[in-house]
Amino acid sequence: MTRLQKGRPSRLTRPSIAVAAAIAVAAGVVAAAPDAKSEEPTPKLSLIAASTSVTLDSWTEDPGVYLDLGTYLTSENGAFELKVTRKSYKDPVVAQQILRNGKKTRTKTLPAGVVNDFAGLPDFTQITLTDAAGSTVLEKTETFCPNNASGRVRPDAPANSKYPESCPTNPFTLGSVWGVENGWASNTYSGHYTETVQLDAGTYTAEINVAKKYRDLFGIADKPQTVKVVVRERSWEDEESAGARSSAKTTASGHSAHAQHDAHAQHGAAADTPAPGAVTSGAGPSYNAGHGPYPSAPPALPWALKRKSLGRQALTTAEVGDSPGQTDGSRQAPGAQPNAKRPAGKASVPDVPKPDLRSLPAFGITVSDGYEEVPGKDYLAFSANVWNAGPAKLVVDGFRSPGKEVMDAYQYFYDADGKQVGYTPTGGMEWDPRPGHEHWHFLDFASYRLLTADQKETVRSGKEAFCLANTDAVDYTVKNANWHPDNTDLSTACGQENSISVREVLDVGSGDTYTQDLPGQSFDITDLPNGTYYIQVLANPENRLKETDHSNNSALREVVLGGEKGARTVTVPPHHLVDAN
Secondary structure, three states, X not given: OEEEEOOOOOOOOOOOOOOOOOOOOOOOOOOOOOOOOOOOOOXXXXXXXXXXXXXXXXXXXXXXXXXOOOEEEEEEOOOEEXXXXXXXXXXXOEEEEEEEEOOEEEEEEOOOOOOOOOOOEEEEEEEEEEOOOOOEEEEEEXXXXXXXXXXXXXXXXXXXXXXXXXXOOOOOOOEEEEEEOOOEEEEOOOHHHOOOEOOOOEEEEEEEEXXXXXXXXXXXXXXXXXXXXXXXXXXXXXXHHHHHHXXXXXXXXXXXXXXXXXXXXXXXXXXXXXXXXXXXXXXXXXXXXXXXXXXXXXXXXXXXXXXXXXXXXXXXXXXXXXXXXXXOOOXXXXXXXXXXXXXXXXXXXXXXXXXXXXXXXXXXXXXXXXXXXXXXXXXXXXXXXXXXXXXXXXXXXXXXXXXXXXXXXXXXXXXXXXXXXXXXXXXXXXXXXXXXXXXXXXXXXXXXXXXXXXOOEEEEOOOOEEOOOOOEEOEOOOOOOOOOOOOOOHHHHOOOOOOOEEEEEEOXXXXXXXXXXXXXXXXXXXXXXXXXXXXXXXXXXXXXXXXXXXXXXXXXXXXXXXXXXXXXXXXXXXXXXXXXX
């Protein structure tokens, strides 16, 4: 059970700043191709190190080392694939290894309890760090997400991996697929999903191995990897001073514009600055803009939000708005292009597959005040997700008549071959001019209500308009689930103020998380009595969207309010087996 005291939330909300992860394994660690005559269908897994040494940084402003040691799990003689599911929130998570041999497929169920959630294989790698004197200074384990930053290890491997590019962390995920493509390798580092470690500057030796239970389970050789680790201390003040000196020298030589641009690109706004990660981590600029509170591996930018040089305005944008960041994907996925013209001919709803919108129970629940905007108020903040169980994706186009403030919205329908065969009007889209939003919102996609213990409405959120994006992989095991959805990036999916048309898509298997943490979105509980309530997340509240089933659009999450005005508390009981807020 989770009990939270009122306080200013962490604001890892819509969106958290995160970094893209796409990395090719360094030359020199190419694994030998398997014998083409081998009849063994089981993939051969190996732990390798991309380099014999790594240099890791600890920043003065935010001490701690991201322990990315550049180790990878390779898969040869076939892909390493796991299907992870639960029948309902009353049932445990079950993981199966999928073994393919030509057209034949068989499954091997992993022992109960090996996997308890969808974030990866827990305690997969074991790490021991010793100092120059040979004394052990650190022993820890890492969770391994097979979908983590990866790359090919031989030139004849498939050019692209068919597997998703991250492991979902939404507590109400229902199904996931993990995999290391044949001839590929996946980084064993857990990125932002793991804690930093405190290490003094100096030289260390790391020994990394796969835990014995996984070596036995998957037939991995007992061959630990040894990596030299150099930890260095750095300071952003020193970096900026050095950048200023370099800029001054460059100005004298006539190249000031380029130097100043580079300096700002490296140390400027939090939304554009890479994380302080080692080169082997694949850490780079942030690409995707998401709605929810979950960052992706490698590490996000907690240090950036603390830098005084950013100023209040930059911090507010980074924490609250729809600035670049992501929740559950580690790549840039631009939005689909809308039709050039509004649909012609008679509207119709053909008998073809349609989306099935479903709500997840609320999560990330906390009590906050009204900040500077509404002082003296108590609010119940939360995150909510509506996802598409398929079998067809939700496609909505908005078209703007000259001079009008609201776009006319239409839902499109497709046959089994992907050909558009019908459309119907479905409300409208409006421009949201607020700083940090500034995109087109589809109206009446979902609504949020706080219900009393007898499930009667007591408070309704003012938030009912959304820019749709595929922020969370809720269930990639449903029929027609798209493991590589478009439209994960708000900055490309939801248009500009001068857009004439916009296409917003919710793909099969994916959901869209919004965090309701601001007055007008969260629930005003200032004058509500203590007791039991339910947060209701309701998809398609006006039934304007055509879908296969309207009976599963509502989800409830129990909460218990306590405390006194100005110091309210919320207790969040488990939702069946999901004891996570």
